[in-house]
Amino acid sequence: MRRTLFNEDHEAFRETVRGFVERLLIPNHERFMEQRSIDREVWLEAGKLGLLGLEIPEEYGGSGAHDFRFNVVVNEEFSKVALAFASCMSIHADICAPYLVKLTTEEQKRRWLPKFCTGELWTAIAMTEPGGGSDLGALKTTAVRDGDEWVINGSKTFITNGYSADLVIVAARTDPSKGSKGISLFAVETGTPGFERGRKLEKLGQHESDTAELFFSDVRVPADNMIGEEGMGFVNMMKLLPQERLGTAVTNLAHATQIFNETLDYVKERKAFGQPIGSFQHNAFQLADLATSLDVAQAYVDKCTEAHVLGEATTVDVSKAKLWSSEIQNQVIDTCVQLHGGYGYMNEYRAARAWADARVTKIWAGSNEIMKLIISRDLGL
Numbered sequence: 001m002r003r004t005l006f007n008e009d010h011e012a013f014r015e016t017v018r019g020f021v022e023r024l025l026i027p028n029h030e031r032f033m034e035q036r037s038i039d040r041e042v043w044l045e046a047g048k049l050g051l052l053g054l055e056i057p058e059e060y061g062g063s064g065a066h067d068f069r070f071n072v073v074v075n076e077e078f079s080k081v082a083l084a085f086a087s088c089m090s091i092h093a094d095i096c097a098p099y100l101v102k103l104t105t106e107e108q109k110r111r112w113l114p115k116f117c118t119g120e121l122w123t124a125i126a127m128t129e130p131g132g133g134s135d136l137g138a139l140k141t142t143a144v145r146d147g148d149e150w151v152i153n154g155s156k157t158f159i160t161n162g163y164s165a166d167l168v169i170v171a172a173r174t175d176p177s178k179g180s181k182g183i184s185l186f187a188v189e190t191g192t193p194g195f196e197r198g199r200k201l202e203k204l205g206q207h208e209s210d211t212a213e214l215f216f217s218d219v220r221v222p223a224d225n226m227i228g229e230e231g232m233g234f235v236n237m238m239k240l241l242p243q244e245r246l247g248t249a250v251t252n253l254a255h256a257t258q259i260f261n262e263t264l265d266y267v268k269e270r271k272a273f274g275q276p277i278g279s280f281q282h283n284a285f286q287l288a289d290l291a292t293s294l295d296v297a298q299a300y301v302d303k304c305t306e307a308h309v310l311g312e313a314t315t316v317d318v319s320k321a322k323l324w325s326s327e328i329q330n331q332v333i334d335t336c337v338q339l340h341g342g343y344g345y346m347n348e349y350r351a352a353r354a355w356a357d358a359r360v361t362k363i364w365a366g367s368n369e370i371m372k373l374i375i376s377r378d379l380g381l
């Protein structure tokens, strides 16, 4: 179905993003997978093209686009090549950006945003801890006030960009007596004594991205590194998580659609019993089902994006988008693996890698069970 989400400006921007992907991501893809990270030079180039500052006002070096459809274009083009390219980019440009724009003081904006836009200041957000990620309100990392400083102790895990980030937004408990109302957010910069990173974690898929454990041992940050008001960390995370979830829905579908299209080509070429495998009715019907699922899911996610641009998308709307798109993505790619036969299990084939890359989308950004919790609460259950 023809999508109506984008106008000419978005499509012109898509050409720029495609050029970037072809020039810098595709030729270096294997190396990024081997080194378990993406070169900083790639992000500096992204900065020059204005891909990093879409959410940042012009006075701080961004383009102030304030139109999430441009972010959607970047996410779609990146995830067509590899989901991890989109997730690293999205953590910085779509997820950390609103924290640094909406919750910061003028002084903080001037300190961080210009380099955020050029890619010189790369960011991550650290909510999840080894003891738990779903129950964010129960996090254990602490921050204790000492004069003009806060002293942070604890650890975080599974942090995307965690190894390469220059600034990490860290959620920590500032008041142990107040549950989720006792959580605040801090900017912790690389080089701060006591802030250490563990190894790059060995994941099932998405080997292009660096995902790290972070350790905080008596890390002292100035009081003006607090992001947002004291005690409002949980509320602010809940307010800003919908954009993260919408972003994952976008990449889930772009990724699955790409693998679906490639599989469609494959089943027309590959023969068994003297005929293309796609011409067996069972396979043709499976592909018809998947095409339908993708189109229907895309229509809903596009509608959510439209609503988000207007400031009208609710937490429940985007939770449904995240839940549904990740289920469809995993179903589509699993079937694509099956249709590739033994080649579908070989890492040199895109379907195999995509299968491993996609599995996490049902777990991260709030697991699908947490999405169902949000949706069922909205139903009064």
Ligand SMILES: Cc1cc2nc3c(=O)[nH]c(=O)nc-3n(C[C@H](O)[C@H](O)[C@H](O)COP(=O)(O)OP(=O)(O)OC[C@H]3O[C@@H](n4cnc5c(N)ncnc54)[C@H](O)[C@@H]3O)c2cc1C
Pocket (backbone or CB within 6 Å): 091, 124, 125, 126, 127, 128, 129, 131, 132, 133, 134, 135, 157, 158, 159, 160, 161, 203, 211, 360, 363, 364, 365, 366, 367, 368, 369, 370, 373
């Ligand atoms: C590759 C990767 C990248 C990530 N990047 C980041 C990042 O950049 N920043 C960050 O902060 N985090 C990140 N995460 C963490 C991710 O958000 C968490 O893994 C996720 O929120 C789940 O938390 P958990 O792993 O602690 O699982 P748990 O919270 O221990 O949950 C385990 C299982 O129990 C289920 N469960 C929990 N509570 C309920 C309930 N009430 N009802 C029913 N089922 C429930 C969950 O759905 C899950 O299936 C990343 C994770 C991965 C794998």
